[in-house]
Amino acid sequence: MGHEGIELSTPSAIDRQSGSSTMPQAEPIVYVVDDDISVRESLELMIRCEGWKSQTFASAQEFLSRASVAAPGCLILDVNLPDLNGLDLQKQISADRTGMPIIFITGYGDVPMSVRAMKAGAAEFLTKPFGDNVMLDAMRTAIEKSVAEFAHRKEMQALRDRYALLSSREREVMALVVSGLMNKQVGGELGISEITVKAHRGNVMRKMDAASLADLVTMAAALQITRPDI
Numbered sequence: 001m002g003h004e005g006i007e008l009s010t011p012s013a014i015d016r017q018s019g020s021s022t023m024p025q026a027e028p029i030v031y032v033v034d035d036d037i038s039v040r041e042s043l044e045l046m047i048r049c050e051g052w053k054s055q056t057f058a059s060a061q062e063f064l065s066r067a068s069v070a071a072p073g074c075l076i077l078d079v080n081l082p083d084l085n086g087l088d089l090q091k092q093i094s095a096d097r098t099g100m101p102i103i104f105i106t107g108y109g110d111v112p113m114s115v116r117a118m119k120a121g122a123a124e125f126l127t128k129p130f131g132d133n134v135m136l137d138a139m140r141t142a143i144e145k146s147v148a149e150f151a152h153r154k155e156m157q158a159l160r161d162r163y164a165l166l167s168s169r170e171r172e173v174m175a176l177v178v179s180g181l182m183n184k185q186v187g188g189e190l191g192i193s194e195i196t197v198k199a200h201r202g203n204v205m206r207k208m209d210a211a212s213l214a215d216l217v218t219m220a221a222a223l224q225i226t227r228p229d230i
Helices: 013-018 037-049 060-065 086-093 111-119 132-164 168-178 183-190 194-207 213-222
Strands: 029-033 053-057 073-078 102-106 124-127
Touching: 029 037, 029 060, 037 053, 037 132, 053 060, 060 086, 073 086, 073 132, 086 102, 086 111, 102 111, 102 132, 111 124, 124 132, 132 213, 168 183, 168 194, 168 213, 183 194
Parallel strands: 029 053, 029 073, 073 102, 102 124
Antiparallel strands: none
């Protein structure tokens, strides 16, 4: 089997424009839930040969009992399990494990079952027996998607944390500045002097780690900041 790697993280527009460095990304984890030990062992070997971490489980409940880890990855899930079936597990984890692509595997899947899984957000639906290359391609695609989503969530959380440092007045100034108003116009809207606006604007740029106005506009768009009603 091939040992092709994947790029774990690339700077987003927000990350590049803010001038902040990209933190090392957590190593992807591939979870396997299948009651067939031979399938689990085969997939675990395949996963480790590709350089990814692996965690295997014999049942849905065993998987649910493990605390979720803050790392990108994907879930290889058998549809037919002895306790909670794969489709029901997919529904159960959709809320608290967002960003985890699911690759369904089954020995006797049918079209309605696969349609239901895909409509609920499954990354792939494979019928046993499947070739190594087919599974590897599915895993690579799922992990790449998860890595991108994981990085985006981290960037957005960092952005929200910086925004939380702004005072209410600084937030008003930021919203008006990114809407295209000049400092004098912002001062007129808020009833403060242009010098005071400049001071608030400087604080906003520093706290948001923005290198330019265009950078600040990008951040405001990501945070969905709209012009306030003054």
